[in-house]
Amino acid sequence: MNADLSLYLVTDPALCGARGVVETVRQAVDGGVRIVQLRDKAATDAEIVDQLVDLSHAIDGRALLVVNDRLDAAIAARERGARVDGVHLGQGDASVLRAREALGPDAVIGLTANSPAHLEAVLALPPGTVDHLGVGVIRPTLTKPDHPPALGIEGFRAFAAASPLPCVAIGGVGIDDTEALREAGAAGLAVVSALCAADDPRREAAQFRRRWHAGAAPRILSIAGSDPSGGAGIQADLKSIAANGGYGMAVITALTAQNTEGVRGVHVPPTDFLQAQLEAVSDDITLDAVKIGMLADAEVIRTVVAWLDVVRPPVVVLDPVMVATSGDRLLDPEAEGELRRLLRHADLITPNLAELAVLAGRVPTDWPDALAAAEELSADVGAMVLVKGGHLPGDEAPDALIDAPRGRRQEFAGARITTRNTHGTGCSLSSALATRLAKGEDAPTAVAGARAWLRESLREGEALRVGRGQGPISHFAGLWARGGLDTRPTAAVVEADWWRQISATRTAIDELPFIRALADGTLAREPFLFYLAQDALYLRDYARVLAEAARLASTSEEQAFWANSAHGSIVGELELHAAWLTPSQGVGAATFSARPAPATTAYLDHLRSVAFGGDYEELIAAVLPCFWLYTDLGRRLHAGEFGAYARDPRHPYASWLATYADAAFEEATRRAIEFVATAAAAAEPEKRGRMLRAFEVSSAHELAFFAAPLEGHPVV
C-alpha cells in the first residue's frame, strides 16, 4: 500500500508521561502525524490489544495505526474490531512473510534495515511483502539504548539511494533535521521523543508538517463530475487547486453535457472504472487532500466510501452536491442515504443552505437557525461544517465555520458581489479549501484565504465573457493581474505574502515566556498587571492614531471603520481600567500614573511618526499588526493550541483571555486586512514597499511589547 509516511510517531509510554499515550497520539494526529506505531516493550499482548482498540478509536481513521513487534496482538485487535493497519518488525522479530500472509495485501508492513546485508535480504523477498524500511539510527538516542551505530544524514542518504523501498529515517531525529532528511531521500521522519516528550504534541507535529511540506505544492485529488464548459465540476476544481497553490488531479464520477445555460444530460460510467481511476492515483501518489463533489448515485458513493476506507487521505472536503440552484434534488433517496455515511469520512463539509436543510432534516428559518442546524450536523458527524449564505436574500453573503466537536464557531461577513458569474462557485470554494488545508493552514485561515480568493474571482468573472447564461468565475484573475499586463499583486497575494513576511516574528511571539505563562495560567500577577497598564497606555494613543487614519481615509466606509476602531480602542482602555486596574484588583492609584515602558514608547513613536509623517496607506499598514496578531493569537489561545487550560473558566485571567477571541474584533480584523491588502495591491511598488516596512516594524514592536512584562520591568 502507498502509505503516507511523512510524519511517523512511534509511542513510548514513559515519554508520554501523565498525558498518556492515547492523548499524546490524539494531539499529534491533530497536528498532522500520518502514521502511528504503538511501541510498548513492557506491556503484555493482552494489554497491547486493549491499547490498540483505544488508539484506533482516538485516531478514528485520520492516520494509519501499526504495532511494533506484536503481530499476534495486531491480529487479535483486528478481531476485536480495532482498525490496525499493520506492523513494524525488526530483524529479530516475527517473519515479514508471515505478517503479510496474516494481515493481507492492504496491510502496512515496515521492516527495520540499516546494513547492506539487510538490503540484500529485502531484495530477495517476494515483491509486495514489505512496504517500507525503518532506517536508523540517524544519531545516537537514549530512547533505544541497544540501537545500531549511527548512520548520520549522509549514511542515510547512501542507504536510501540503494533501497528499492521507501525509507523512513529514525533515531535521534529532531525538527531541525526535517529539510536535510527530506532532501536525503527520506519518505518520512519517525520520531519518538520529539513528539512524545513535547509539551504540546499537536503544535510540534504541525511544525514538523509545515517544514516537511515547505516549498512543495500539496497534491489534491478532486473526485467529481465533468463540466465540459469549464466553470464547474472537475474543470473548476483543477483551476481552483492550481490558483490556490496545489497540484490538482481529477477522478471523474460522471460526465455531464452542460454549459452556462443548463445541464442537458448526465452519463455515469461503470463504477468498476471509477474504482480503477481511484486506485491508479492512490497506488502511486501520496494524496495531501481529497475534495469530493458530484457523486451521481448510490453505487458511486459506495465505491468512493470503500476507497476512502483504505486510503484515508489526511484532508477530506466534501461539497455535498444534492440540490440544484433550481431546488431540484440531484440524488435519489438511496444515494442520499449513502451520502450520509460518507459525511463521517469528511473533515469539512460545505453545504449551501438547501443542502444543509436536507442533511439536517429540517429547513432553517433564518441565518441563526441555519447555524444551529449546522452545529447539530457538525456534532452528529464529527466534521466541520462551512455554512454558505450565498443563497440568502439581501446585500450580505455571510459564511460560517462550525466546528462542534471542538466547540468553535466563526462567522465571515461580506457584502454580496453582484454578478451573474456564479457558475461553479461551490466547487471552486471547496477545492480552494482542500488545497489550503493541505498546505497546513488552520481551518479559519483557510476559509478566510479561500473567501478572499473567491471574491476576487467572482468580481472578475464577467470579464471572461464566457457563455450566455450564468458564467464562470475567473479562477486565475489574481495570477493574470500579477503576471499579465498589470504587474500589481492582488489583495489576496498581498495578504498571504505579508503574513509570511512576519512569520519569524510570529513564531518568536508564540515562544515568548510571557505568552506561554499567560496560556498555562502560571503568569504572576505583577507582570500581568504591568502588561495591562502598558496596554491601557498604548490603547489611549493607538486610538488617536486610528482617528488620524479616519481623517485621512478617502471613502466613507473606511472613514467609518477607522473611526469606529478608534472608539473601540478607547473603550477598551476604559474597560481595562474598570475591570483590572482598580484598587479591588490590588492596583493602586499609581497604575493610573504608570509611565510607558521603553517598548510602549518605541511602538507609539513609530505609529505617531507614520500617522503624522507618512500617508494614509502607510498608516493603515502600521496599525494592522495590532489587529491581526491579537486576533490570530486569541483564536489559537481559544482553540487550545497553547494548552487546553487557556480556555478553562478557572484560568486566573479567563475573562481577559476571552476578550482576545471576541467575534466582533475578529470581524474588524478581517476588514482591516481587506482595506490594507486592497490598498497595497493598488499601490505603486515604492509605496507598497513602505507599507510593508511599516507593517513589519509594527509587528516587531508587538513582539517587544509582549516580551517586556517578563524582561525586568519597573514596578507599576
Ligand SMILES: Cc1ncc(COP(=O)(O)OP(=O)(O)O)c(N)n1
Ligand atoms: C519506523 C521504525 N523503524 C525502526 C524501528 C525499530 O524496530 P526494531 O528494529 O524491531 O526495534 P524495536 O523498535 O523493536 O526496539 C521501529 N520501531 N520503527
Ligand SMILES: Cc1nc(C(=O)O)sc1CCOP(=O)(O)O
Ligand atoms: C524505536 C527506534 N528504533 C530505532 C532504530 O534505529 O531502529 S531508533 C528508535 C528510537 C528513536 O527514538 P527518538 O526519536 O526518541 O530518538
Ligand SMILES: [Mg+2]
Ligand atoms: Mg522490534
